[in-house]
Amino acid sequence: SRLILLQSVRKLEKEFGNKLGNERSNAYPAVTRGSCIYKYFPTADERLLEYDIDKVVYEQRSQFQKILIVHSRSLGNLLLLDDLQNLSESDLIYTETLMQRGKENYQGKEIVILGGGDGALLHELLKEEPKYIVMIEIDELVMKAASKYLRSCCGDVLDTLKGDNYEIVVDDCVNVLNTYIQQGKSFDYIFGDLTDIPISSNPQGETWDFIRSILSLSMEVLKPEGKYMTHGNGASCPDSLKMFERQLTSLKVPVEFSKCKAFVPSFMEDWVFYQIWKKNY
Amino acid sequence: SRLILLQSVRKLEKEFGNKLGNERSNAYPAVTRGSCIYKYFPTADERLLEYDIDKVVYEQRSQFQKILIVHSRSLGNLLLLDDLQNLSESDLIYTETLMQRGKENYQGKEIVILGGGDGALLHELLKEEPKYIVMIEIDELVMKAASKYLRSCCGDVLDTLKGDNYEIVVDDCVNVLNTYIQQGKSFDYIFGDLTDIPISSNPQGETWDFIRSILSLSMEVLKPEGKYMTHGNGASCPDSLKMFERQLTSLKVPVEFSKCKAFVPSFMEDWVFYQIWKKNY
Numbered sequence: 001s002r003l004i005l006l007q008s009v010r011k012l013e014k015e016f017g018n019k020l021g022n023e024r025s026n027a028y029p030a031v032t033r034g035s036c037i038y039k040y041f042p043t044a045d046e047r048l049l050e051y052d053i054d055k056v057v058y059e060q061r062s063q064f065q066k067i068l069i070v071h072s073r074s075l076g077n078l079l080l081l082d083d084l085q086n087l088s089e090s091d092l093i094y095t096e097t098l099m100q101r102g103k104e105n106y107q108g109k110e111i112v113i114l115g116g117g118d119g120a121l122l123h124e125l126l127k128e129e130p131k132y133i134v135m136i137e138i139d140e141l142v143m144k145a146a147s148k149y150l151r152s153c154c155g156d157v158l159d160t161l162k163g164d165n166y167e168i169v170v171d172d173c174v175n176v177l178n179t180y181i182q183q184g185k186s187f188d189y190i191f192g193d194l195t196d197i198p199i200s201s202n203p204q205g206e207t208w209d210f211i212r213s214i215l216s217l218s219m220e221v222l223k224p225e226g227k228y229m230t231h232g233n234g235a236s237c238p239d240s241l242k243m244f245e246r247q248l249t250s251l252k253v254p255v256e257f258s259k260c261k262a263f264v265p266s267f268m269e270d271w272v273f274y275q276i277w278k279k280n281y
Numbered sequence: 282s283r284l285i286l287l288q289s290v291r292k293l294e295k296e297f298g299n300k301l302g303n304e305r306s307n308a309y310p311a312v313t314r315g316s317c318i319y320k321y322f323p324t325a326d327e328r329l330l331e332y333d334i335d336k337v338v339y340e341q342r343s344q345f346q347k348i349l350i351v352h353s354r355s356l357g358n359l360l361l362l363d364d365l366q367n368l369s370e371s372d373l374i375y376t377e378t379l380m381q382r383g384k385e386n387y388q389g390k391e392i393v394i395l396g397g398g399d400g401a402l403l404h405e406l407l408k409e410e411p412k413y414i415v416m417i418e419i420d421e422l423v424m425k426a427a428s429k430y431l432r433s434c435c436g437d438v439l440d441t442l443k444g445d446n447y448e449i450v451v452d453d454c455v456n457v458l459n460t461y462i463q464q465g466k467s468f469d470y471i472f473g474d475l476t477d478i479p480i481s482s483n484p485q486g487e488t489w490d491f492i493r494s495i496l497s498l499s500m501e502v503l504k505p506e507g508k509y510m511t512h513g514n515g516a517s518c519p520d521s522l523k524m525f526e527r528q529l530t531s532l533k534v535p536v537e538f539s540k541c542k543a544f545v546p547s548f549m550e551d552w553v554f555y556q557i558w559k560k561n562y
Contacts, residue, residue: 029321061304074517
């Protein structure tokens with residue numbers, strides 16, 4: 001299907017450039033349109049990346065989002081939610097950085113995961129011998145798809161909604177957090193594994209409202225010495241990260257935070273992760 | 282300069298898709314044409330990547346090639362030779378995998394570097410206390426540029442053509458290898474840090490002739506128990522790698538080889554490196 005090799009295009013471009021005395025002409029690598037497989041996804045700062053995707057593995061629109069799992073030659077299976085890179089089989093570093101493996105001690109701890117439908121975080125946290133984990137995911141279809149096609153990430157944790165020391169609640173996490181507050185229940189760790197921080201010019205709109213609301217509710221459910229762990233955005237979006245940090249400093253409960261970054265293979269860029277705790281602890 | 286945010290394009294696309302009942306329509310992230318800074322470079326398998334390049338740092342055409350150093354927000358300064366990603370300030374892993382740091386012992390050894398004009402390999406090898414290193418680079422201008430703009434990679438090794446235990450010969454390495462053969466000189470390690478293995482449908486053409494010729498000459502100059510270390514190509518190009526391996530098995534001197542791969546940040550993909558030695562050693 002490839003009519004002209006890039007090599008030939010480059011050669012032609014060079015000859016044209018030479019003839020015209022242009023030192024800076026550049027042939028663009030081809031953009032493939034109209035293929036049954038869509039291969040172009042942006043970085044957080046909207047740069048164009050072409051992935052080596054060779055197969056659509058799963059495609060379904062759930063009540064909440066478009067679920068797409070494709071196969072990449074270099075990454076393995078890759079989950080996209082509403083066309084946003086979510087997790088690939090090469091992204092253990094994502095989960096390990098989110099949970100700060102080796103830096104946090106989860107043994108005997110009570111943990112809530114907000115979101116986390118791909119099951120990778122639940123799977124990795126269970127290896128750390130926690131007392132109990134509740135995962136609250138709204139979209140059962142994501143879990144079904146992940147359990148089948150991202151099994152190297154989630155193991156068998158999504159096969160059942162209840163294990164020895166964990167349970168998966170299929171619900172809106174705002175409802176569940178409100179119930180916890182009413183019941184006076186609290187946790188050692190809360191993971192925000194929900195929507196990314198949006199790239200926007202000001203911290204308004206429903207996603208920002210959602211993020212602020214989740215943070216506030218979580219602080220109420222968190223034990224005094226507990227920690228809220230979450231992903232931020234690409235390191236290439238400093239303004240968006242700063243905006244998130246400003247939301248943190250304006251919460252009703254005063255908090256402090258640390259952050260760190262890791263290169264996430266399926267994002268093809270550095271990603272920033274946050275650890276947030278209540279001040280004076 | 283950005284007229285419509287990708288977010289708005291995506292929203293529009295979704296609305297169109299919904300109206301038309303099309304589940305699979307996709308808006309392409311914009312390709313920026315006509316900018317003074319060219320930001321698109323391909324992977325080894327010719328996929329399109331947009332880099333976060335924000336500045337041209339150096340641009341010169343030498344007698345041998347086009348030398349371009351640009352600044353990337355995530356990679357630091359990045360050297361491009363004839364528009365091919367060569368080395369960035371984030372690519373220590375490239376040099377360390379090429380030299381198999383921690384797996385090979387360079388102490389007291391005599392070493393030749395063929396090419397290596399960016400100086401990174403020379404800089405890293407000198408830390409391993411070798412007896413003597415000769416680096417043979419044809420393009421003095423690359424070294425001048427690297428010494429100034431890739432200083433975090435090459436340190437001060439390119440400031441002078443002769444150090445305590447190394448020298449840089451500005452010449453065609455084929456000439457120098459032939460002289461070594463005539464003089465009966467031999468080395469413990471030879472590094473092939475020259476042109477990449479080409480992506481082509483058959484192992485013909487001047488680059489393949491050059492690669493075969495360099496390999497043959499190097500085997501003659503290598504001590505019986507010596508090793509030839511070189512980079513291959515992207516892991517995404519198995520055919521090209523196989524073609525290179527077939528050249529290895531058809532050399533006059535029978536050789537064996539091992540290989541390994543590493544993700545090179547500025548290539549945005551896994552790269553394959555070879556270690557080659559004469560059979561029966």
